[in-house]
Amino acid sequence: MLELxxxxxxxxxxxxxxxxxxTLQRGSLNVLLGPTLSGKTTLMRLMAGLDKPSAxxxxxxxxxxxxxxxxxxxxxxxxxxxxxxxxxxVYENIASPxxxxxxxxxxxxxxxxxxxxxxxxxxxxxxxxxNLSGGQQQRTALARAIVKNADLVLLDEPLANLDYKxxxxxxxxxxxxxxxxxxIFVYATTEPSExxxxxxxxxxxxxxxxxxxxxxxxxxRRPVDIVTAEIFADPPLNTIEVVKAGGAFTRADQAVIAVPxxxxxxxxxxxxxxxxPHHLFPQAKGEARQSIRARTLISEIAGSESFVHVEFSxxxxxMLAHGIHDIEPDRDIELFLDTKHLMAFDANGRAIxxxx
Numbered sequence: 001m002l003e004l005x006x007x008x009x010x011x012x013x014x015x016x017x018x019x020x021x022x023t024l025q026r027g028s029l030n031v032l033l034g035p036t037l038s039g040k041t042t043l044m045r046l047m048a049g050l051d052k053p054s055a056x057x058x059x060x061x062x063x064x065x066x067x068x069x070x071x072x073x074x075x076x077x078x079x080x081x082x083x084x085x086x087x088x089x090v091y092e093n094i095a096s097p098x099x100x101x102x103x104x105x106x107x108x109x110x111x112x113x114x115x116x117x118x119x120x121x122x123x124x125x126x127x128x129x130x131n132l133s134g135g136q137q138q139r140t141a142l143a144r145a146i147v148k149n150a151d152l153v154l155l156d157e158p159l160a161n162l163d164y165k166x167x168x169x170x171x172x173x174x175x176x177x178x179x180x181x182x183x184i185f186v187y188a189t190t191e192p193s194e195x196x197x198x199x200x201x202x203x204x205x206x207x208x209x210x211x212x213x214x215x216x217x218x219x220x221r222r223p224v225d226i227v228t229a230e231i232f233a234d235p236p237l238n239t240i241e242v243v244k245a246g247g248a249f250t251r252a253d254q255a256v257i258a259v260p261x262x263x264x265x266x267x268x269x270x271x272x273x274x275x276x277p278h279h280l281f282p283q284a285k286g287e288a289r290q291s292i293r294a295r296t297l298i299s300e301i302a303g304s305e306s307f308v309h310v311e312f313s314x315x316x317x318x319m320l321a322h323g324i325h326d327i328e329p330d331r332d333i334e335l336f337l338d339t340k341h342l343m344a345f346d347a348n349g350r351a352i353x354x355x356x
Contacts, residue, residue, distance in 0.1 A: 082138045284336045
């Protein structure tokens, strides 16, 4: 178990990581989700022992390791820019941490072949990294981290530099790889879709603060504040300021959206409501019965999906719809909102009510 107890990091008198408490269990997968410069890499470096915290303590299995350098911690790290030894074969790249540790050849051979099978590298063991694709090179780096048998494996945006096809392939493989190891995995990403695909737990970060840490689906569905909801939204979260008056959310004294059951107990008054772009539909569907009259702005087609930008009551919203929706701009359109997933936030951005 890895524990960060009131850990912070200051550089030049400014917080890079504000005081943070985190507990990561053995065998768990933990995603650090946040925009660039939110503190993900700094937090991982503190966990690894590459940097010392300015305050607070780090414990591993009950032992205070705050002052331990990385060489005294059983840690493996995989970076965004995959790092392999170019003159060594894939076999020797994977074997290298075990050779440093003085393992016998039989153990090395067994573990290399086991990791190669797991990561589909067996046919490439005799090749050098320069003769591999980007995905195969990154799998080699992952295999080297796995055979190290580390207690803590840190992956800092490991798929960011791969092309789309390779990224999707490895995204699907990683949960299986993680499930077969007893290590603590920490995976940093800027992409909400990656966090949702990997599952496990997610810590959302913003400007050096961990805003929420829980099971990934819990953070996604029930963010504690609007900042967390925005971190977990791609395309951007749709928001609008309203006044709750009885059974309706009003704007400029006009009822715009009926209050759903899960927000009925929220006190009347001003608040912000928000929802994800995929909860807005071009036709009434299932729970999506709340009619919205909007004006189209632009339609973006991305493969089998469309991003339809509309204006509603002075706010710009995005609808993420399946299929091709090539809609002309500057026309009135009726859309349908699934209010079951509507979120509400008070004047300070704190969540009120519980989304379904």
